[in-house]
Amino acid sequence: MDENKSAQFGGVTTGGHSSLDYNSYLMVEQLKTLQVCQSEPAHHDEPLFIIIHQTYELWFKLIIHELDLVLDLMKQGNVRRATHFMRRAVAIMRLLVQQIHILETMSPTDFLGFRHKLNPASGFQSSQFREIEFIAGMKEERMLMHFKNDAVAFVDLKKRFDAPTLKDEFYALLRRHGFSLPMPESQGADLAEDPKVLAENIALEEIRVKELCRLYQEDQLGELHDLAETLIDIDELIALWxxxxxTVVERIIGFKRGTGGSEGVAYLRSTLVKRCFQDLWSVRTALT
Ligand code: HEM
Incomplete structure (x- = not known):
């Protein structure tokens, strides 16, 4: 993908007109019509709930836009530009971690005033959040089932599920720089617990981690090291988000079940250990 072309953002239609102004360029009037409350009469706090989610989705769109370019730049071997655009995605993620706290100004009783109107809509159905996870390398096929009633999102996500991840492209780039990064053959679920297979996988992981330690030990690998650190940044920020x-969910709904049908806080806590770049985390332990 050309740095100046994007499949996700339309081309310029109004550029160059003398009538172009701030509001028309940014379609502010249209934007202001997109917050439609489900509560009737509209609960005072529902616009906060809608706008916070919409702004997340807008930033998710931009993160995907940046990560798509990063994938291409890694493929081209342009490490400096890939790092540049990763840093932008990281800066946005940093903002998104903080943004959730605005919801702490909504009391549990105020949320109960309109929560029943949201059923069965749920964060489970944020296809862009899932897309970011898939791009980063956190692929769980069962997550696709949340989109079985949304054909467009399902097809797009399935494509993303089958596409190379940031980790795949980063490792391909490192291999072109002489790194030996052996991966296990793809294995069926039945083999996953086989002690022999487990031992082989651990041995391969040790080789990869030892190789990746070089990023942190050899000064001439500085550019690749900086790119690796942006991958750790993204992983850390997703975990922090x-x-x-x-924590905000527990503060507002306690241990109630989620509108998407999960156990709520218990399910969300089970996701806290997820990591995309496990080898890069293991490097920290291996370094002497
Ligand atoms: C009052 C505020 C919120 C509450 C009570 C809440 C609650 C929950 C619950 C209970 C779940 C588990 C799935 C389910 O059963 O529905 C969930 C998942 C999720 N929520 Fe929220 N949420 C809130 C705000 C937000 C915001 C602002 C975002 C921004 C994008 C968001 C994004 C997500 C995502 C992406 C998931 C899926 C996480 C995963 O599967 O790893 N939520 N939420």
Missing amino acids: RTHHV
Whole structure:
């Protein structure tokens, strides 16, 4: 993908007109019509709930836009530009971790005033959140089932599920720089617990981690090291977002079940250990 072209953002239609102004360029009037409350009469706090989710989704759209370019730049071997755009995605994620706290100004009783109107809509159905996870390398096929009633989102996500991840492209880039990063053959679920297979996988992981330690030991690998650190940044920020989100959720709904049918806080807590770049985390332990 060309740095100046994007499949996700339409081309310029109004550029160059002398009538172009701030509101028409940004379609502010249209934007202001997109907050439609389900409560009747509209509960005072529902616009907060809608706008916070909409702004998340807008930033998710931009993160996906940046990560798509990063994937291409890694493929081209342009480490400096890939790092540049990863840093932008990281800066946005940093903001998104903080943004969730605005919801702490909504009391549990105020949320109960309109929560029943939201059923069965749920964060489970944020296809862009799932897309970011898939791009980063956190792929769980069962997550696709939440989109079985949304054909467009399902097809797009399935494509993303089958596509190379940031980790795949980063490892391919490192291999072109002479790194030996052996991966296990793809294995069926039945083999996953086989002690022989487990031992082989651990041995391969040790080789990869030892190789990746070089990023942190050899000065001439500085550019690749900086790119690796942005991957750790993204992983850390997704984990932090999960921690902040689950804490705010507990503060507002306690241990009630989620509108998406999960156990709520208990489910969200189970996701806190997820990591995309496990080898890069293991490097920290292996370094002497
Ligand atoms: C009052 C505020 C919120 C509450 C009570 C809440 C509650 C929950 C609950 C209970 C779940 C588990 C799934 C389910 O059963 O529905 C969940 C998942 C999720 N929520 Fe929220 N949430 C809130 C705000 C937000 C915001 C602002 C976002 C921004 C995007 C968000 C994004 C998500 C995502 C992406 C998931 C799926 C997480 C995963 O599966 O790893 N939530 N939420």
